[in-house]
Amino acid sequence: MTTATTSANAEFAAPGEQQVVTPAELWAQVRGDWSGKEVQNGYTLTYVWMANQLGHFALGLGINSLLTWGLSAIAAGLGIDLMLAFSARWRELGWWALVHAIPVVQLAGWSAKEYWDYRLARRQAQGNIFDFNGWDVMLDAATAVGFIAAGIAVSYVAFWSHGAAVLVFAVALVLTVFVGWYWLKRKYCFQRALIPYLYRLADVGSEFSVGPEEVRRVVDGFLAGSGHRHLLVFGSPGTGRTGLSVALLTEHCFGVHKARYMSWSRLIERARMGDDRPEHDGRAAWPRGDSDIVAIDDVVKASEAEGAVLLQQFQQDLDLLPAAEAATLARRRTVWVLGQPGPDAQQPYTAWVQAVARSLGVVESSVGVLHIRSLSPTARARTRTRRLSSFLGH
Numbered sequence: 001m002t003t004a005t006t007s008a009n010a011e012f013a014a015p016g017e018q019q020v021v022t023p024a025e026l027w028a029q030v031r032g033d034w035s036g037k038e039v040q041n042g043y044t045l046t047y048v049w050m051a052n053q054l055g056h057f058a059l060g061l062g063i064n065s066l067l068t069w070g071l072s073a074i075a076a077g078l079g080i081d082l083m084l085a086f087s088a089r090w091r092e093l094g095w096w097a098l099v100h101a102i103p104v105v106q107l108a109g110w111s112a113k114e115y116w117d118y119r120l121a122r123r124q125a126q127g128n129i130f131d132f133n134g135w136d137v138m139l140d141a142a143t144a145v146g147f148i149a150a151g152i153a154v155s156y157v158a159f160w161s162h163g164a165a166v167l168v169f170a171v172a173l174v175l176t177v178f179v180g181w182y183w184l185k186r187k188y189c190f191q192r193a194l195i196p197y198l199y200r201l202a203d204v205g206s207e208f209s210v211g212p213e214e215v216r217r218v219v220d221g222f223l224a225g226s227g228h229r230h231l232l233v234f235g236s237p238g239t240g241r242t243g244l245s246v247a248l249l250t251e252h253c254f255g256v257h258k259a260r261y262m263s264w265s266r267l268i269e270r271a272r273m274g275d276d277r278p279e280h281d282g283r284a285a286w287p288r289g290d291s292d293i294v295a296i297d298d299v300v301k302a303s304e305a306e307g308a309v310l311l312q313q314f315q316q317d318l319d320l321l322p323a324a325e326a327a328t329l330a331r332r333r334t335v336w337v338l339g340q341p342g343p344d345a346q347q348p349y350t351a352w353v354q355a356v357a358r359s360l361g362v363v364e365s366s367v368g369v370l371h372i373r374s375l376s377p378t379a380r381a382r383t384r385t386r387r388l389s390s391f392l393g394h
Helices: 023-035 045-077 088-093 095-125 135-160 162-192 212-224 241-254 264-273 304-319 323-331 350-360 377-392
Strands: 206-208 230-235 259-263 293-297 333-337 367-375
Touching: 023 045, 023 162, 045 095, 045 135, 045 162, 095 135, 135 162, 162 241, 206 212, 212 241, 212 367, 230 241, 230 350, 241 259, 241 293, 241 333, 241 367, 259 264, 264 293, 304 350, 323 350, 350 367
Parallel strands: 230 333, 230 367, 259 293, 293 333
Antiparallel strands: 206 367
């Protein structure tokens, strides 16, 4: 399940940034998903979502059919024809109530399961800096229950009338188009941003060098386009630097906007080649020049003692950026995932801010800093639990 962020998704876009996915683009993606083979092209997030919902539909259809026809077989063994719905014996034995109870109990059970998932997502986000807003989670749960309910409805009606079942299926198919439009365009943005995994701000469990209010102010301002346009994220390996950068892109993509995730070495290589063609990244991606936010990961991997040396190397690499690439990044909002800022306890970030500002040709006040000190104990425990669940196949 997904978790929501501090505010409505619509707030996480700068003025003038419109939703970017058209019906024609999405239809082309869906056609490609259903006509390609995963052993050749791999699974896309849009395909996974469609397969997931088809699985939900099949759960409702299959389980309800199994129980209903199983009940019919038991009744037939007792000499009772369930199709004679209004016979006196039928009512006396309560078979009518049993047939009706099967879909009701099944739907109630799946609804309870989805509600439990919602409660779990909310509990996992407790104690973190960013507030949990359950709208996306509730909508995700409602979508799952809706597809299960559609399968149950088709199975239930088919027991009495095949023609009516076809009509119910047709209605469910039409409703699927509207539900799919909401979710698929978001999945489409995720996969074209090349985000390595989906991660919500509410799940960020890092501890920062500044207080929670300041962290929220910096992050919300960055996402809304009203604060710093370039964000430097410092921290040691394992503190959640990449997770924060991915969460920023995830929230932006949930608003159906363009973003791009890439490594520093990849950016340097492509910039020096003057190449920003999406097809060179293995799958279709938003060109960084067209993206609202660009997250640049693995800029510096070093211990604090090596920070000053790597700053010099970082400055040299920045100086090698072509002017056109620097101008492109200056117009974007950017996230830079860095190591420790260096041994200077007085002003540990100043040189880094100056280096980025000078290279991009922007004012220093447009460059913000967040320093992650560590993962909270709760976040570490949750990470271990998730790894165990993954190992067990859940």
